[in-house]
Amino acid sequence: MALRFWNFDHALKQRTGSAHMSFDYDLFVIGAGSGGVRSTRMASQAGAKVAIAEESRFGGTCVIRGCIPKKLFVYASHFTDDFEDAAGYGWTVGATQFDWPTLIANKDKEIDRLEGL
Numbered sequence: 001m002a003l004r005f006w007n008f009d010h011a012l013k014q015r016t017g018s019a020h021m022s023f024d025y026d027l028f029v030i031g032a033g034s035g036g037v038r039s040t041r042m043a044s045q046a047g048a049k050v051a052i053a054e055e056s057r058f059g060g061t062c063v064i065r066g067c068i069p070k071k072l073f074v075y076a077s078h079f080t081d082d083f084e085d086a087a088g089y090g091w092t093v094g095a096t097q098f099d100w101p102t103l104i105a106n107k108d109k110e111i112d113r114l115e116g117l
């Protein structure tokens with residue numbers, strides 16, 4: 001498949017008579033998910049003037065409802081097996097109890113913390 005590159009300068013010159021146009025930002029990113037946040041940070045560190053627009057929460061799918069909550073839930077789900085296995089390794093584990101609202105509250109707290117980074 002042949003790749004076709006669009007010549008921005010040429011197109012701009014044809015429309016406006018000049019290849020130069022001034023913008024408020026060097027990079028404007030829509031969506032503060034993993035990709036948006038990373039690209040904005042990198043461009044900013046390289047000296048670009050950047051802005052980012054997010055319709056929901058900073059962090060996107062991975063932080064807010066994907067990777068991070070999934071991992072916390074998976075870690076939480078392992079404890080039943082771990083308590084059982086511990087007995088085989090000589091541990092005496094007392095009565096255990098699981099509290100779903102505590103897990104959800106702590107998960108939300110961690111996501112709030114990550115969103116603020």
Ligand SMILES: Cc1cc2nc3c(=O)[nH]c(=O)nc-3n(C[C@H](O)[C@H](O)[C@H](O)COP(=O)(O)OP(=O)(O)OC[C@H]3O[C@@H](n4cnc5c(N)ncnc54)[C@H](O)[C@@H]3O)c2cc1C
Nearest residue numbers: 031032033034035036053054055056060061062066067070
């Ligand atoms: C349940 C689940 C578990 C996952 N686990 C992992 C994992 O363990 N490891 C891993 O590597 N990947 C995982 N992923 C995949 C990972 O979440 C995505 O690859 C990653 O989030 C993609 O990043 P992104 O920046 O492209 O998009 P997103 O993170 O989806 O960000 C897009 C952002 O754009 C915003 N947006 C969309 N439209 C507009 C608009 N018009 N105006 C303003 N804002 C807008 C959205 O609100 C969102 O915040 C998981 C995904 C899911 C759903």
